Amino acid sequence: MIKRGTLSAAAAAALLVGCSGPSWGPLASSPLERGDGASVFQSLFARNCAACHGREGRGGAALSLRNPAYLAMADDGAIRKAISQGVPGTPMPAFATSAGGDLSDEQISILVLGIRSWADPGALAGARTPPYAASNPGSVRRGADVFSAACASCHGLGGQGGARAGSVVDPSFLALISDQGLRVAVIAGRPELGAPDWRGDRPGRPLSNREVTDVVAWLQSRRVRYPGAPYPRPASRGFHDENNKEGVKR
Numbered sequence: 001m002i003k004r005g006t007l008s009a010a011a012a013a014a015l016l017v018g019c020s021g022p023s024w025g026p027l028a029s030s031p032l033e034r035g036d037g038a039s040v041f042q043s044l045f046a047r048n049c050a051a052c053h054g055r056e057g058r059g060g061a062a063l064s065l066r067n068p069a070y071l072a073m074a075d076d077g078a079i080r081k082a083i084s085q086g087v088p089g090t091p092m093p094a095f096a097t098s099a100g101g102d103l104s105d106e107q108i109s110i111l112v113l114g115i116r117s118w119a120d121p122g123a124l125a126g127a128r129t130p131p132y133a134a135s136n137p138g139s140v141r142r143g144a145d146v147f148s149a150a151c152a153s154c155h156g157l158g159g160q161g162g163a164r165a166g167s168v169v170d171p172s173f174l175a176l177i178s179d180q181g182l183r184v185a186v187i188a189g190r191p192e193l194g195a196p197d198w199r200g201d202r203p204g205r206p207l208s209n210r211e212v213t214d215v216v217a218w219l220q221s222r223r224v225r226y227p228g229a230p231y232p233r234p235a236s237r238g239f240h241d242e243n244n245k246e247g248v249k250r
Helices: 009-019 037-048 068-073 076-085 105-116 140-150 171-176 179-188 209-221
Strands: none
Touching (some): 037 105, 140 209
């Protein structure tokens, strides 16, 4: 699961700053045809991805892209979509020029190929990851039971933090991670932070696809509508704030 300090306020700020950094413009000719695709990939990754995902794809505030479980379940299309379109509601921006970013389709292809080149088929010792995407919404009730059995020993009862790992129900954390991001975190873990993948949450009994889907549904249910607000916003009567001097109903 997700280790203490996985996404602190400082790390979130680093993500936002890093992802908005400079990137290369369109390439004059195909680096793959010139035979220097590896060096171009390294430069593209350093300028656009390393601030969040770490040098060489690991050790950053965001998910390690060298994580064998992640590379086993995320195919080329999933990686391309994340780079091209970003992940709405999270610090991951869209990089494709068609979505307002700075990278051409060719540059994104180089990034996808380079990231996929880190895959190590033997790293999982033949284990098969649950699917990248959920096929159903899952059960919050069953998910609570899965969390208690597989996650609470580190994250504490109710997910509010324990002696070995931090809270996974903190409103700011849940506001900064997508539903798919939660699923990836449960399956792939954060080994670089000591957080196990889906095989180690409950030693000797890897989480099934249904259990992953259910525990993600439970985590989703812990989200609050207005993270960081000291009190709920009134739904039917006017209220005052600096942008609503007249107390107009919203």
